[in-house]
Amino acid sequence: MKKLAVLLAALLCASPVFAGESGVLKLSLWGTKAIAVPHNTQVITGIDFGIGSAARSVKGVQLDLVFSKTNELKGVQSALLGKANHVTGVQFNAINLSDGYVTGAQFGFFNSAEELHGVQLGFVNKVNTIKGLQVGLVNIAGNGYLPVMVIVNGRF
Template sequence: MKKLMLTAVLTSVFAVTGAHADTTPVMFSSIKHFNAPAKNEVKGVRVSALHGQVDKVTGLDVSILGMSQTKDTVGVNIGLFFGGNRVTNSMTGASFGLFNIHDGDDLGANLSLVNITNNVRGANVSFVNYSEGNTMVDVGAASISDASTVQVGIFNMTKKIEGVQIGLINCAENGFFPCFPIVNFAK
């Protein structure tokens, strides 16, 4: 009877885990696409060293001394000891690290030394913020974007300001002046 129960339990476990064969709750990643276990998605915690790459992380993604790379992330990216984050499609949550490079759409906050983003519905807080798309809030020594709602820093530049720029030098193609000190807004 015990063997029958054990067989039933193990069969159930393998059936459930087999249904989610491409996901894992914990992963370690490193160079040359090394992922242990070899899965495409993490729902839990992933730690990468030097360079880790996986399709999707839902949860906590920690990079140590290098870069963590995903297509999609929902949760928190943390770069430790010169760690950074790269997201090629979408990020929902918060990214902390030496650098954040996000090519797609972000919903949340990016806090680092350098943020290179595309579209951000949330905040970029960094020494340098560079965005090829639209941003809601950029705070940093230098913030450059195609369009932004609010920019606060020493040097702010955008093609289209939708709200206000506050800083030492504020440049916006649609500003009440193309470049103006202290404050600039759309004309």
């Protein structure tokens, strides 16, 4: 317990080091309502943790119970519902949504991306442009060798 208190105190005292627009730690209740170190910011370089959170950019980990939303993710995202327009990293959500590209992996029951360079693993996987592999019960790829496949689909 003392170690945790010392760590939190050190983070708070070091907040001037993180001056600028990005934050190193964000504790979110819902959406953009949050407590962040050094201030409530939409650009996270570190950890975004909460019940549901939204940020403009996350470089690090976005870990939430209900939903995680960001425009740009470089790292890991995990929640029941995860939405990131541009992903470089991994999404571990029950439902993964991306209106842009995913470079990396999506793991969940339903995975959806506009463009995928990597892997989708889930029950239903959907992508418009794929350069990679889909593994699941139903795999939909707009530019795949076959548009709809069971078990495995992909294009390299």
